[in-house]
Amino acid sequence: MNAVQLDRAVGVVLASAAGDALGSQYEFGPALAEDVTPQFGRGVFGHEIGEWTDDTSMAMPILRVLADGRALEDSDALDEIVARWCEWSATAKDVGVQTRGILSSLASTTAAETTSRTEQQHRATGRSAGNGSLMRTGPVALGYLDRDPAELIAAAGRVAQLTHWEQDNVDACAL
Template sequence: MLNKIKGALFGFAIGDALGGTTEFLTKEAVKERYGQVREIIGGGVWRLEKGETTDDTAMTLAVGRGILKHPQNLVSAIGEEFLKWNASKPKDIGNIIQTVFEIYEGDWFEASKKAHFHYLNEKSAGNGSLMRCLPVALAYTDLEKIEEITKLQSKMTHYDALTEEACVIYNRIAFQILQGKSLGEAITSEVKGTIYEEALKGKMPSCPPDGFVVNTMEWVLYWLLNEDNFLGVVIGAANEGYDSDTVAAIAGGLAGLHFGFEELPKDYCQVLLQKHELEQLALGLYYFSKGE
């Protein structure tokens, strides 16, 4: 179990670091500038250091730390971690989350709702809560509890129901993998009968891999269903461009969960600047999930 949890977090961060180099570029621009990004090299629009990750990993760590810090008062604890991260003046914060941070006055759900209706023209279906929800599935063993907390963490910043739906489907897939199902079986069982069922046909999405949560989820499923190894998933997603850090991170989280840490390329894991934080969180979530 620890191998899987650690694999999920490191797989996520590897995808984030790879995709951070190519974020906002078109697929053609990625090819022209880099040929193909196959290593963690940094750079890109955020001028990342080699091994540096973006807001995707930062907010995932925040959710995980919040769960461990105060499981009885999750929203407040996760929110404190969000604010601590925001105070560090990070390079990259998504527009929806930035808006919620700016109007937050003590109630996350009120801020999320207000942002949706009064500041974002009722367009808060970004992928910012999907990118950070994985620790919930790693911390809890009860599916009902996983769904409940997954929805809560999403609604803290993203009011639109589409974000909540994507987060729940994603974490249900993670739950099934942790229960012993293969990646393909888990995806099939959780995607059937949803708006993402078309992904099971394996066709490349016609939408861009941008920040809209539905488009992001379609591309995540595409890479997971069409590549049979971890690097194939994250390198494929990273070289597609657009919101490549988030797509590669989200896909890398489930791929890492499926393959486990021991199967991940060690040189990619070692180059990550936050490897010790990822290791600590993995251990914390592992013991938490065992009730220790």
């Protein structure tokens, strides 16, 4: 990327994290009236003022792997993402129900085991969609700006299925 593109990519990440932190106190609450000006405060799950939620926390390992120039086709890169998620989730204030169920059931932190466990859970329950994986698609897109759209779609699906196997969920991430 050139300097302008890199600046914009960094801006996207910072704006997303700031919006997540600002919204943490309103998550799972009623809609705000149009005339209310949101302010930072303590989040529903006890997030400190200005602290982001699980959405940004789970995006960070993806961003780190991509910033290192690694590809999401690389099983070692995906293993690292899963390992960071498992470390983070052990003490996290907020982890989505679907995601916590998957991460807490792992015997190892490999992407292959995570994806297998996610598929098993989906087949047992018949559903596994959720917005959690969609919230992590932005970083994937940033890492694939210079790639063929088909590669981006495949990478988004791979990352989505680490925690949410359902095909409708994968399709939403592709869109």
